Amino acid sequence: MYIKNAIRLFLMFFSLSYSSMGQDAVFSQYYSSSLYLNPALAAAEPTTTFSVNSRVQWKSVVTPYTTNQASLIVPIYRSSNKEANIGGIGVSVFQNKAGEIGLTATGVNLNAAFIIPFNEKNHLLTGVQVGFMQKTIDFSKGQWGAQFDPINGFNSSIPSGEYNFVSSHLYPDVSFGAVYYNNPRRDIREQGKSFYLGYSAYHFNRPNESVIASQSSALPVLNKFIAGGEYSINESWNISPNVLVAFQNTSTQINLGLYGTYSFGSADANGMIPSKLIAGAWYRIKDSYIGSIGIGSKFYTIGFSYDMNSSTLRQSSSAKGAGAYEVSLKITSPKIVKIQRVYQTPRI
Template structure:
């Protein structure tokens, strides 16, 4: 019992401190395309796309580890470009470490008879804020009973508890036949996110994604066929490398998937992810589509599921053509690949 209480204490109090410098990762990466890779800006079937994704990490704990991302982007097919805006927010633990980021995104697309190659840039501003009064230090902890209620630490307070910094990202993505592959680099300018006065540059995060769309039952309209879509996404930031590998089964407006995620640490195993996507409506003539995605991560690491309660995500998306759009009603040209 004492061991379990100490594990939970470490998760709730210490994890927010050691998580500085590591980005959060979404299980439903396909429902946060601009977060995954700026080169995916404007890469969809339609003229307008809106996405929102919320992640509640370790929902069985009393502390709050949550992330939220929402974006809107336009497919400017007449000038072979995509433009968008994204807002990201994270709340980490009892220390109430809050991060708010807003960024503009742009992509340029080169198309051929059987491929689409896009290049993306993203730049914005991040605000990081820490509630110092919520932090717990060693002189506030008893080895037997844990946190000492009402105790005051002798740790020296920092001069500031909030910081703004510029952040820049870039990426490229290639669609070739039934393959999609991409790579992105985030925090290219290595911004200093320290609140203590000592420099703490944010490590560059490299993301790679690869998917293949295997046709099981063909259809005149690509979107209404039946497919198996195996994918792998790899993340590397500083000395941590993690990956997610799995597959999704897509039939008309229903998409179900299962994934294995490795967290890159000594234990390796992190979670098994189950996901399902519903396209509430999906009209061929104007590309209008409303999407609901739900997923749950069942923790498989040494922390175990009984302690954390797992992690849940819910995402929504909307796509449409403008009225009288010059590209409306197209049946899956190179710009309108639909992997998920």
């Protein structure tokens, strides 16, 4: 027997396979949640960086599908060179929650990433992510088929006959990734361009995620390919085309688009007054159109995006102003916080 609410949720999950990818944190503003895009990107931040994302979708249902994440990245510096980081460490947490029965996935992860320099303009970033994920569900809020009678309908006093479930399941999670970067310092005005290409594999250990005590269900590996660049148009304008391809088992997600950055005025000393405007558009193939806008300074970026469903589910997902809303905040430290390595490595 299936829970009545879970049937609806089950169908929703499969219809959202292009955007939700199972139990993983997937955001439309994926460039602002880098640790969930590729573990190697912990080495891409030259200063201490804190970011948060919050996403709400399917507001047409009683309990919307929500996804939240928070990440902190601290660069690693070698004691003999204070100018450029050689890697970074990070910590991140995320939570997905859906349905009236509270199907929730919560993850806590640690990241370590290092830079392998080919030369000054070409670097390879490598990283690993380890942590734990917990899945919880409140079966007492479900309505089971055995609890319905032909006269009175649902009757909670009737035993469900289902006793083989666990309400909470904790399991380890291991992921890795690599990113090739050309012009990793992103000296766009001097070099004119910067581009990257990366691959990551999440849940590489394929942990058992089943909430049925007598069964085992290996979590499929989530593969992600990313590519993009940043190009200088003039002193005020940069454009950044990018693509994300993710596939997990039989589910596939492809995001294509770009965003532009317009720099105006001169940045103030404390970095509080906005000095740039960011706007972008993407198409998640066979799923949705995405638009985003944001403002920022040299120390922070605030973004907002909206997903408009383009699939056959558009009619049901458009009720109550549905679609998906997402906000992001990224803060960078005005002062570099250094973690010095206690052993020597070849000079970068």
